[in-house]
Amino acid sequence: MKKTFAIATLAAATLMGAVSFASAQDLPSVEDTYKDIEATFGVVPGHFKSYPPTGVAGAWAMTKGLVVDPANKLEPKVKSLIGLAVAAQIPCQYCIWLETKFAKVAGATDEEVAEAVAQAAYVRHWSTYLNGMQVDFETFKTEFGGD
Template sequence: MVSNETQREIEEYLGQVPSWLDALSEPAADHSWGVVRDLELGETDLPNREKALVAVGAAAAMNCPYCIHFHGEEARLEGVSDEGLSEAANVAANVRYFSTILHGAEVDLDDFRRETSEIVQHIEDQQAAAAGDD
């Protein structure tokens, strides 16, 4: 259970203290809210829209109906369309798919990193050339 001070803060942010917060054990309750407040709701390097989309993708990859619903609503509040939510889930599925392939085939990680660096360099060179055409 969160402390009275944290309850007041949560009510200010969310308009209520969701019942599921009772599932947090006391030593973790206030801290857990602090992480949500500071990382997900607070000012960080990522805009809230991007954080919501990351959360939707992670929730979809974990197959968590609670997180999918919550973060889907969060993303909608940030202006993400249903098509955008679907795309976020598709991107997450694509990452999971290729992760399964890479792990199953036991692709060498050092080779993968080297090839990725070469791909990034190629794309940067193309972008630089395209910028020079302007």
């Protein structure tokens, strides 16, 4: 189950289009990248195999850093609930499916999943209204206590 959680989180992070800014000469070869992915997750997911060879090492470096680095501050459940909220707004059916699955594997309840999606809807609602009405940003900030 831990392996499945890791693979899904990896897939979701990659599918959300994150980009690594490391230079090509600092990155391992495609073959070494695949070996590292397999050593980490037990499999090289298809979306990594289909990723452009010139970008797969950078995509893996970013994904590995955000998903499995022990220095990360956010717990897996929180990361998945954030990912789910973002995925619901994009929308990305792959990410929604994976992040929901992994949030639950990490201990999220159905109520927490629903609240994360509702939070995304709430932010999207007010963003649409505030931007559409061209509410003055400086006035808005002042109304909520300034900087």
